[in-house]
Amino acid sequence: MATKIKIPTPLRRHTNGQATVEVNAATNVRGTLDTLAAQYPTIGERLYDGQGQVKSHINIFLNNEDIRFLNGLDTHVRDGDTVVLLPALAGG
Amino acid sequence: MSFLRGLRCKECGASYPAGALFVCDECFGPLEAFYDEHARNAHVTRESIAQGPRTLWRYHDFLPSEYTPRVDLNDGWTPLLRADNLGRALGLNNLYLKNDTVNPTFSFKDRVVSVAAAKALELDLPALACASTGNLAGAVAAHAARAGLPSYVFIPADLEPGKILSAAIYGATIVAVHGDYDQANRLATEAAETYGWGFVNINLRPYYAEGSKTLAYEVAEQLGWRAPDRVVIPVASGALYTKINRGYEELYDAKLIAGPLPKMIGAQAAGCAPVATAFAQRTREITPVKARSIAKSLAIGNPADGRYAIAVARQSGGGVFSVPERAVAEGMALLARTEGIFGETAAGVTISVLKKLADARAIDPDEVVVAYLTGNGLKTREVIEGVAHQRIDTQPNLEAFQREFEPRVYAVAA
Numbered sequence: 161m162a163t164k165i166k167i168p169t170p171l172r173r174h175t176n177g178q179a180t181v182e183v184n185a186a187t188n189v190r191g192t193l194d195t196l197a198a199q200y201p202t203i204g205e206r207l208y209d210g211q212g213q214v215k216s217h218i219n220i221f222l223n224n225e226d227i228r229f230l231n232g233l234d235t236h237v238r239d240g241d242t243v244v245l246l247p248a249l250a251g252g
Numbered sequence: 253m254s255f256l257r258g259l260r261c262k263e264c265g266a267s268y269p270a271g272a273l274f275v276c277d278e279c280f281g282p283l284e285a286f287y288d289e290h291a292r293n294a295h296v297t298r299e300s301i302a303q304g305p306r307t308l309w310r311y312h313d314f315l316p317s318e319y320t321p322r323v324d325l326n327d328g329w330t331p332l333l334r335a336d337n338l339g340r341a342l343g344l345n346n347l348y349l350k351n352d353t354v355n356p357t358f359s360f361k362d363r364v365v366s367v368a369a370a371k372a373l374e375l376d377l378p379a380l381a382c383a384s385t386g387n388l389a390g391a392v393a394a395h396a397a398r399a400g401l402p403s404y405v406f407i408p409a410d411l412e413p414g415k416i417l418s419a420a421i422y423g424a425t426i427v428a429v430h431g432d433y434d435q436a437n438r439l440a441t442e443a444a445e446t447y448g449w450g451f452v453n454i455n456l457r458p459y460y461a462e463g464s465k466t467l468a469y470e471v472a473e474q475l476g477w478r479a480p481d482r483v484v485i486p487v488a489s490g491a492l493y494t495k496i497n498r499g500y501e502e503l504y505d506a507k508l509i510a511g512p513l514p515k516m517i518g519a520q521a522a523g524c525a526p527v528a529t530a531f532a533q534r535t536r537e538i539t540p541v542k543a544r545s546i547a548k549s550l551a552i553g554n555p556a557d558g559r560y561a562i563a564v565a566r567q568s569g570g571g572v573f574s575v576p577e578r579a580v581a582e583g584m585a586l587l588a589r590t591e592g593i594f595g596e597t598a599a600g601v602t603i604s605v606l607k608k609l610a611d612a613r614a615i616d617p618d619e620v621v622v623a624y625l626t627g628n629g630l631k632t633r634e635v636i637e638g639v640a641h642q643r644i645d646t647q648p649n650l651e652a653f654q655r656e657f658e659p660r661v662y663a664v665a666a
Contacts, residue, residue: 170275247275
């Protein structure tokens with residue numbers, strides 16, 4: 161049972177260059193990212209600020225939805241889901 | 253020559269060489285262009301600018317790209333019009349309109365794309381691309397055509413047909429994303445990582461955003477080298493708003509204008525007003541919204557520069573405000589009927605926010621106020637179809653016309 165995490169280019173040097181990382185399924189997004197951070201320790205400090213919140217210029221999607229429209233880091237993750245990390249950018 | 257020195261992270265300050273980069277490797281923060289400001293400020297004068305072309309490239313010393321005629325469609329240097337009729341209607345004695353509806357593809361996006369496309373050629377990128385609510389798509393497609401590059405534009409599939417056509421005519425490949433702008437943007441961000449194209453508002457964003465500063469330079473020069481007291485600017489991602497502010501700051505630092513710098517007013521429509529909401533709630537943290545606004549060019553629910561916009565609003569003594577959705581078309585009609593300018597929905601939002609502040613007497617009547625009109629109404633005709641207008645149907649002879657026309661005139665006179 162696994163969850164796929166898509167890693168954006170600027171963070172891939174923390175995942176040995178891998179664009180997609182599979183981690184054992186956790187119950188929610190926070191658990192999934194914690195598992196990622198346990199596997200690749202330097203990525204954690206890129207994702208979270210000092211208070212344990214996701215940095216404001218990082219967007220996290222579960223499948224196709226921004227987790228801020230779901231239940232944030234507590235959003236439930238099901239087997240086979242994909243978590244996508246992307247820099248916050250917009251304008252057009 | 254460009255005084256660009258590289259890219260720097262807005263969050264942690266790490267610096268990088270000037271490539272197709274947009275995110276900091278250290279902290280994932282956004283990158284922005286930085287310059288040798290000391291050398292630039294010693295070099296640039298009002299006279300050196302006046303000798304430049306009558307396009308935005310007259311300010312090339314402040315821009316991150318080298319001028320090239322291959323992408324220049326005579327972008328920028330649009331009219332600044334005194335607006336006495338609209339001013340009278342609003343109780344403002346010194347109101348001006350910066351009319352960017354007359355750019356080559358009819359919106360301010362020609363400014364940012366001109367700068368980004370020049371950089372794409374410098375970096376030898378094989379194609380231009382963007383995620384767009386419409387105006388940007390047209391600007392990218394046109395400049396790519398002139399530069400001889402293919403273009404790919406990612407747009408929400410339900411965009412106004414006029415905006416889709418005005419990109420398609422230049423030969424762009426239209427990627428119609430079945431989702432909203434934020435989803436189109438997300439797909440484009442992933443595509444930017446997959447293909448080597450120059451996405452003007454993604455991997456060329458640090459250069460692209462700089463083009464918006466020219467809206468400050470031009471207004472200051474057109475006012476006789478002074479800053480307005482107050483400016484009103486539509487807010488979508490917040491990039492335009494923060495960069496116009498930066499433009500005035502740079503002119504001040506270069507001693508081309510004196511202070512004080514303008515109070516910065518941002519304008520949003522209620523259907524998508526995450527920045528105005530955060531400003532009203534006195535927080536810097538933007539809560540993203542699902543965009544539901546007829547002002548589609550402003551319908552960015554997850555504005556990347558929102559927190560920087562809040563900081564500018566506070567520091568400048570301005571603010572970011574919203575108006576109800578019905579005020580969008582009302583503002584467009586008010587602008588068109590008082591000043592003869594057909595602006596798009598964003599202009600309607602801008603004029604309505606200006607009216608809201610003027611009606612609340614939040615603006616001194618003698619202030620020099622500039623409203624930025626960033627796009628042309630012909631691209632968003634759908635939203636004004638319900639606007640009331642005068643119409644007389646008549647048979648093709650004078651008697652018939654008089655029969656229809658005169659009772660109305662006398663009815664009005666009585």
